[in-house]
Amino acid sequence: MGIDDITSKAKEFLESDQVKGMLDSEQAEDISDKVLEAVAEAADKVTGGKFSDQIEDVKSNIDGAIGTDRD
Template sequence: MAGFDDITKKAQEFLNDPKVKDALSSEQAEGVSDKLLDGVAGAAKKVMGGKYDDKIEGARDQADKHVGNE
């Protein structure tokens, strides 16, 4: 699992870079992330047949809080 640990560490370093944090907090990132999260949530709902819609929406909303500026 050393490879996975290395990837995780590099991803954390990347996400902690001030320039990356600024980019992820931009209005443009908000728009892109909303479209992406809506698409993923919609696909998940379709696959699950509506059974877990509330949980899917909750996960989508939590993810949205961490990307963009809203």
């Protein structure tokens, strides 16, 4: 499973109506920012920085779909 597959599945999951309602909150924004940053840092470390741009793109896409801080 590649980065594109993960991005596609995450987007599909986040677009469901039930999930949208739960994720559209200030609390979800705060939690997601912390989790996404930690996961992105871990992924970057594991890959030796080889996929930094792709990891940042995935992080940004997910962050834009969660909470109240929309791009």
